[in-house]
Amino acid sequence: MTDTNITEIQSASVQTELSFVASLEEKIAAIRQTLRPGQQQMADWQSGPLAVSAVPGAGKSTGMAAAAAIAIARQYQQVAQSAKSSRCQLVVVTFTRSAAANIKSKIRYYLKQLSLPQTGFAVYTLHGLALNIASRHPDLSGLELENVTLITPNQSHRFIRTAVEIWINNHPRLYLQLLEGQQFDGEETERLRRQSVLRTEVLPDLATTVIHEAKSSGISPTQLRQWSQQTTNAYEILTIAAGLYEQYQDLMRSRDFIDYDDMILAALRVLENDSARRIEQNQVFAVFEDEAQDSSPLQTRLLEILAAGSRSQEPGVNSYLPHPPHLSHSPLPTPHSPINLVRVGDPNQAINSTFTPADPIYFREFCQECDRSHRLATMDQAGRSTAMIINAANFALEWVNSFYGAKNQQSSHTPISTPFSLQKIRPVNLTDVNPAPIGKGLELHTPRDIFQTVELLSKRVVELFTEDMGKNAAVLVRENRQGRWFAEALAPICKEHNITLFDVGESDRRSHVPQEILALLQFCDRPHSPDYLKSALEVLVQRQLIPTQDLNALASLPEEFLYPSPLAAPQSEPVQKASHLCRSLLRARLELPLYQIISFLALTLNYDQAELATADKLSERVNKQIAGSNSMGAMLSALSEIVSSERFEPVETDDAEARYTRNGQLTIITMHKAKGLDWNYVFIPFLHENLIPGRFWVPPQSQFLGDFTLSEVARAQIRAALHGEAEIPEVTPAWEQAKHLKTAEEYRLLYVAMTRAKQLLWMSAAQKAPFTWSKPENLQEQAPCPVFPALKRQFPECVVSCNKG
Secondary structure, eight states, rough: OHHHHHHHHHHHHHHHHHHHHHHHHHHHHHHHSSSSHHHHHTTTTOOOOEEEEEOOTTTTTHHHHHHHHHHHHHHHHHHHHHTTTOOOEEEEEEEEHHHHHHHHHHHHHHHHHHTSSOOEEEEEHHHHHHHHHHHHOOOOOOOOTTTOEEOBBBBOOOOOHHHHHHHHOOOOOHHHHHHSSSSSOOOOHHHHHHHHHHHIIHHHHHHHHHHHHHHHTTOOOOOOOHTTOOOOOOOOHHHHHHHHHHHHHHEEEEEEOOHHHHHHHHHHHTTTTTHHHHHHHHTTEEEEESSSGOOOOOHHHHHHHHTTEEEEEEEOOOOOOOOGGGGGTTTTOOTSSSOOEEEEOOGGGGGOTTTOOHHHHHHHHHHHHHTTTTTTEEEOEOOOOOOOHHHHHHHHHHHHHHHHHHHHHHHHOOOOOOOSSSOOOOEOOOOOOOOSSSSSEEEOOOBBHHHHHHHHHHHHHHHHHOOTTTTTEEEEESSSHHHHHHHHHHHHHHHHTOOOOEEHHHHHOOTHHHHHHHHHHHHOOTTOOHHHHHHHHHHHHHHTOOOOHHHHHHHHHHHHHHSOTSSSSOOOHHHHHHHHHHHHHHHHHHSGGGGHHHHHHHHHHTTTHHHHHHHHHHHHHHHHHHTTTSHHHHHHHHHHHHHHHBBBOOOOTHHHHHHHTTTEEEEEEEHHHHHOOOOEEEEEOOOBBTTTTTTOOOOOGGGGGOOSOHHHHHHHHHHHTTTSSOOOOOOHHHHHHHHHHHHHHHHHHHHHHHEEEEEEEHHHHHHHESSSSTSSEEEOOOBBOOOOHHHHHOOGBBBBBBHHH
């Protein structure tokens, strides 16, 4: 080949690359043109930190997906121009598995528009990312995944209960202080009562709260003890918490159990190693985080380290961004090598901080730091809702903040922060019109009681679906008990009018998988037990595998039911069907190996995809736990413990959210679960002050300790230390801070609920409602949520007379 030919080939190659780059730039520009201003700022990102504060309905996931695809395209450009191969990828992190699946499909859509391979990125949940890092370096993470068991403990979990008992035995002085409380006359009956309350309620609750709060923030038991020395309360709450935390950790290590916080800590242990850190960083050119307001301090540190890339060689340097002082040892980038980290979130939608260590203060600080270096983007245009709904949400935000401002002026204590950031929602411009309202778009009702609430709401639902079955609707409730009551009340009406009713609370209680499997296994183990037979039959009826019938009559004579003698009266068809199914279960117990029995029962119960996946997860967990003692007794023991003392996490399928928003369907769902979803029509009943904002309630049985709970005081004290406050508050101010945290979050939860509506927002506060929804029949006068009367005053044209319906 001549030199001329080589030159021509090289020239053609260069021309091809230049043509590819130019074509890619045109396609990037075309995608950018379809985005709103805030989304365009995200798409324009090329390096360094960027904070994106987005209002509800602003199109966060669409903007992030477009920005991610463009960032991947620019990485392709750099590789093409430098003629080097690259293994770097973009890491996208979000909060839930369903959200991860959603954003993954959107990124692929944009990559297809750019004519690029649908590679170059990975989407994880935070815990999935941590587990991925930890599993690649088991020698550094300390996690041998084949040998450990993941649990989600609650306050009745055996490790928590055992930790409490060990702590009581080892710390008699501190325990006696709790037992004596504020006053004690030494009466033996009262002593026994207090012992029971401390062992089964107070101390398990304190342990559960503090362990999660401390571990997720990188706090050790030693650090808790040091903080305790800065307080003077008689109970030494943080010292007690440190002891419980220490015992729990010892138990977990001794049994090879881990929880979700251990995953994050394990990944950070890997990244403390210079070599492993460089390996992980060299695979990542940037990190994009969604729902950043819900991240804990340790989760944020994990992303910061990964986003530093291979440029950070020296451990122990300060972060480019502010971080809690107790984490300053982490290897982080210098100010001369900024982190490639894009964090997208909305502090006004932070609704998990009272039961997780997430706190909106951290994302707010990130936004403020980025704003100082002109790296803050705002997405305040929202196309989801009609203008009236946007006005109502903005008014609620401003009213709550002004209410807090007035309280601060009247208070002599330290000023409290307002629940909301001052970021109002704006409708989109004329080229992208918001949806048209149904009626006025906002309807405010004050029914006589909860029964008239059902009448008014169901009548409106029927009207709306009669007009257009191609729309969807949701009833948003504060707690599952309200949802169950509402579902029962609406079921006959929806059936009459052919409206699909979907109770998410009932559907998503995947704890029914362990419970149902346990009921059938107990029957298989002892088929002649009337109790076990009845429980198994109840499961089969609930799953609609056998007809509803008098189960007590069947269970009273198990042998006659299962194996009727020739002289017995003929069984009816429903009884025959039930008997045949029960005998098939017993036959499977004899013929199948034990490790297959749970999967067989799941198939027998006609589980759907998510339930089958949950059952497979349960089977794997149980079989692993009973390895070495493989017997039905061991399996029943392991299952009983999971059912009685643990919240077994379900496996969600990718289309889980689509089930909640089907057209022609009325979905009943909690406000928490509704985050990230939207419906044409949203109904928010039962807006009462005792639930929103509600108040902390000290159970009468534990009031001997004082007018506060140890767990919430400890949480407030830990957060004060984490936030760098000058001093850790004593019990009374800590309790006040805890109440403020709850109140602020409840108002943010209402804001989230209001902004789920597209065309109609229907709100009500009945004059009479239950004090507690465990007894819905006990009605009494209930004050409305304070925001509700304010909305009625602000939007009088939207107030609907309940007499007229």
